[in-house]
Amino acid sequence: xxxxxxxxxxxxxxxxxxxxxxxxxxxxxxxxxxxxxxxxxxxxxxxxxxxxxxxxxxxxxxxxxxxxxxxxxxxxxxxxxxxxxxxxxxxxxxxxxxxxxxxxxxxxxxxxxxxxxxxxxxxxxxxxxxxxxxxxxxxxxxxxxxxxxxxxxxxxxxxxxxxxxxxxxxxxxxxxxxxxxxxxxxxxxxxxxxxxxxxxxxxxxxxxxxxxxxxxxxxxxxxxxxxxxxxxxxxxxxxxxxxxxxxxxxxxxxxxxxxxxx
Amino acid sequence: xxxxxxxxxxxxxxxxxxxxxxxxxxxxxxxxxxxxxxxxxxxxxxxxxxxxxxxxxxxxxxxxxxxxxxxxxxxxxxxxxxxxxxxxxxxxxxxxxxxxxxxxxxxxxxxxxxxxxxxxxxxxxxxxxxxxxxxxxxxxxxxxxxxxxxxxxxxxxxxxxxxxxxxxxxxxxxxxxxxxxxxxxxxxxxxxxxxxxxxxxxxxxxxxxxxxxxxxxxxxxxxxxxxxxxxxxx
Numbered sequence: 001x002x003x004x005x006x007x008x009x010x011x012x013x014x015x016x017x018x019x020x021x022x023x024x025x026x027x028x029x030x031x032x033x034x035x036x037x038x039x040x041x042x043x044x045x046x047x048x049x050x051x052x053x054x055x056x057x058x059x060x061x062x063x064x065x066x067x068x069x070x071x072x073x074x075x076x077x078x079x080x081x082x083x084x085x086x087x088x089x090x091x092x093x094x095x096x097x098x099x100x101x102x103x104x105x106x107x108x109x110x111x112x113x114x115x116x117x118x119x120x121x122x123x124x125x126x127x128x129x130x131x132x133x134x135x136x137x138x139x140x141x142x143x144x145x146x147x148x149x150x151x152x153x154x155x156x157x158x159x160x161x162x163x164x165x166x167x168x169x170x171x172x173x174x175x176x177x178x179x180x181x182x183x184x185x186x187x188x189x190x191x192x193x194x195x196x197x198x199x200x201x202x203x204x205x206x207x208x209x210x211x212x213x214x215x216x217x218x219x220x221x222x223x224x225x226x227x228x229x230x231x232x233x234x235x236x237x238x239x240x241x242x243x244x245x246x247x248x249x250x251x252x253x254x255x256x257x258x259x260x261x262x
Numbered sequence: 263x264x265x266x267x268x269x270x271x272x273x274x275x276x277x278x279x280x281x282x283x284x285x286x287x288x289x290x291x292x293x294x295x296x297x298x299x300x301x302x303x304x305x306x307x308x309x310x311x312x313x314x315x316x317x318x319x320x321x322x323x324x325x326x327x328x329x330x331x332x333x334x335x336x337x338x339x340x341x342x343x344x345x346x347x348x349x350x351x352x353x354x355x356x357x358x359x360x361x362x363x364x365x366x367x368x369x370x371x372x373x374x375x376x377x378x379x380x381x382x383x384x385x386x387x388x389x390x391x392x393x394x395x396x397x398x399x400x401x402x403x404x405x406x407x408x409x410x411x412x413x414x415x416x417x418x419x420x421x422x423x424x425x426x427x428x429x430x431x432x433x434x435x436x437x438x439x440x441x442x443x444x445x446x447x448x449x450x451x452x453x454x455x456x457x458x459x460x461x462x463x464x465x466x467x468x469x470x471x472x473x474x475x476x477x478x479x480x481x482x483x484x485x486x487x488x489x490x491x492x493x494x495x496x
Binding site for chain 1: 313314316378381410413418421426
């Protein structure tokens with residue numbers, strides 16, 4: 001009985017899952033007419049929001065890749081006491097609620113925060129500035145890259161790494177010339193996932209950075225700002241973010257397939 | 263057996279989704295959080311920017327009563343046939359809120375301050391713009407130049423002030439009472455906008471009417487006065 005029903009149950013579950021997950025995304029494109037969506041994107045404030053999103057996300061991911069890649073290399077290749085704790089700590093933002101992240105950033109880097117006073121003395125004020133958006137994005141997006149990069153480095157064939165060292169290459173040269181090129185698939189995947197997360201960030205940005213056109217109002221914040229008064233504008237920006245997220249996922253998939261084919 | 267359990271779970275979920283049968287769902291302006299939480303009883307309370315709540319009601323979200331920080335939004339919903347005719351139920355005053363130890367003493371000392379205001383779409387931001395529009399151009403520009411963030415609701419403005427992220431913000435007098443970490447600087451009388459809150463019934467029921475009655479002259483009216491809201495005009 002169970003055996004005979006199983007294929008139908010699996011098919012039904014799949015149909016339900018696909019319909020449920022795809023329907024809201026489809027609705028973004030069908031709720032309003034395509035013409036209205038396109039004309040809503042002609043709005044200067046919508047373009048400001050998209051440009052700010054792109055710029056801050058690009059800077060954030062650059063920082064994440066530059067700092068996160070060597071850190072992931074160390075975490076993947078060294079064993080030291082407290083390693084599990086460190087890995088848990090750096091992965092924590094992955095599962096933190098955005099509101100918690102925003103509040104945490106405020107009480108850490110805000111004027112009354114843990115290190116905010118010191119930053120202020122050094123002339124660095126983050127909240128309500130574009131830099132705060134970048135900080136929020138780095139915080140929430142970094143774990144995506146760290147995880148992927150760590151996994152990529154950990155699964156490298158130790159042969160070429162050993163050979164590089166035996167042939168006299170220092171650890172820096174081995175890392176840059178052998179490890180990074182060999183792990184590039186995982187690194188690209190990590191960067192793409194981090195970029196996707198950064199483009200979608202909302203809560204931490206609103207709480208830590210605020211919302212001002214051209215300064216801190218990224219596309220996600222502009223969607224929320226429009227929700228009450230301009231649903232077409234909100235949908236148009238949403239459509240752009242859906243397209244960007246889809247493009248990044250396809251990138252990840254293609255990179256994965258190429259790696260599997262090798 | 264497990265499939266049955268899953269089905270039961272799904273049914274339970276659907277039950278929650280439809281809001282049960284008895285609880286009244288009230289969508290209210292952020293600034294009403296304290297007062298309505300005190301007097302709301304077993305009602306399901308949703309607080310947010312009045313504009314966002316109005317948008318949810320337009321999308322057909324199952325809300326029974328809408329209490330907004332202005333008359334404009336519920337009137338627009340009534341005109342669109344999405345809710346009943348709104349009734350004014352409270353007044354409030356717009357003030358400049360600053361931390362207790364702030365040296366800012368008037369709206370003309372904001373030039374070097376980090377000022378946060380409500381977005382234009384949310385009532386508090388609309389009132390703020392009304393105030394600014396009444397100022398001479400030079401004074402207005404000095405204040406506008408200090409704006410560092412346009413927030414989605416009053417809670418978000420107050421949050422920026424109590425965490426020290428901002429130096430000053432335009433909010434309601436009742437928000438300052440509720441925060442306990444801020445003091446309010448009154449606006450000159452000729453700048454003060456008329457802040458009237460309106461309540462309307464979206465889905466009519468005996469419970470909805472009872473709640474509106476309580477807000478107008480019952481338990482909730484008492485909570486509102488205690489929280490610093492004035493009685494409705496007239």
